[in-house]
Amino acid sequence: MNxxxxxxxxxxxxxxxxxxxxxxxxxxLLVGMxxxxxxxxxxxxxxxxxxxxxxxxxxxxxxxxxxIISRINAKRFGLISSRITGPTIAHxxxxxxxxxxxxxSYSVPLNFVFFTTPAVTLTETRRAFTY
Numbered sequence: 001m002n003x004x005x006x007x008x009x010x011x012x013x014x015x016x017x018x019x020x021x022x023x024x025x026x027x028x029l030l031v032g033m034x035x036x037x038x039x040x041x042x043x044x045x046x047x048x049x050x051x052x053x054x055x056x057x058x059x060x061x062x063x064x065x066x067x068i069i070s071r072i073n074a075k076r077f078g079l080i081s082s083r084i085t086g087p088t089i090a091h092x093x094x095x096x097x098x099x100x101x102x103x104x105s106y107s108v109p110l111n112f113v114f115f116t117t118p119a120v121t122l123t124e125t126r127r128a129f130t131y
Contacts, residue, residue, distance in 0.1 A: 027113060035110050039120065041078045042108050046124045049076035050102050053087060054126035057100040062130050065089040072104065083107045083119075099129045 052075040053068045072087045085105040092099055102125065109119040 031112050035112065039108055039110075039122070042106055043122050043124075045076050045078035046104060046106050046122055049073075049079070050087065050104050050124040050126050053089075053102040054100070054128035057089075057102065057128040058130060060131075068100075068102065072102070079106055094129075097129055097131070099127050102126050102128065 049072045053072040056063055056068050056071045068089055069087055076084075083106055085107070087102060087104040090101040090103070092101065103123065105121055105123045107119045107121050110117045
């Protein structure tokens with residue numbers, strides 16, 4: 001009985017036990033923040049590429065679709081080519097005004113330390129009116 005009382009009052013090793021219990025959560029939070037950063041970089045690269053394609057589509061004379069696609073491919077940064085879907089160019093009119101829709105998708109797999117999740121697909125579409 002005296003041994004149990006002595007162990008109950010002994011506080012040596014409490015810090016190590018608390019660290020062991022909380023280090024898994026801390027590691028998960030750090031890796032989660034890194035994955036959010038990866039998503040943000042991919043989203044910025046996707047927006048930049050599609051925006052450059054839409055800006056190019058507004059110049060006169062109107063460039064061809066292949067020229068717009070090559071500009072998009074040249075201006076993307078931080079994107080891996082095998083994960084890109086598109087870009088696609090769609091032409092149409094809105095109240096008699098011609099436009100070009102530029103769309104591209106990017107798939108980002110999230111990889112945590114102990115498990116992976118399904119890929120997140122980012123999609124960006126820009127409409128550029130051509131006069």
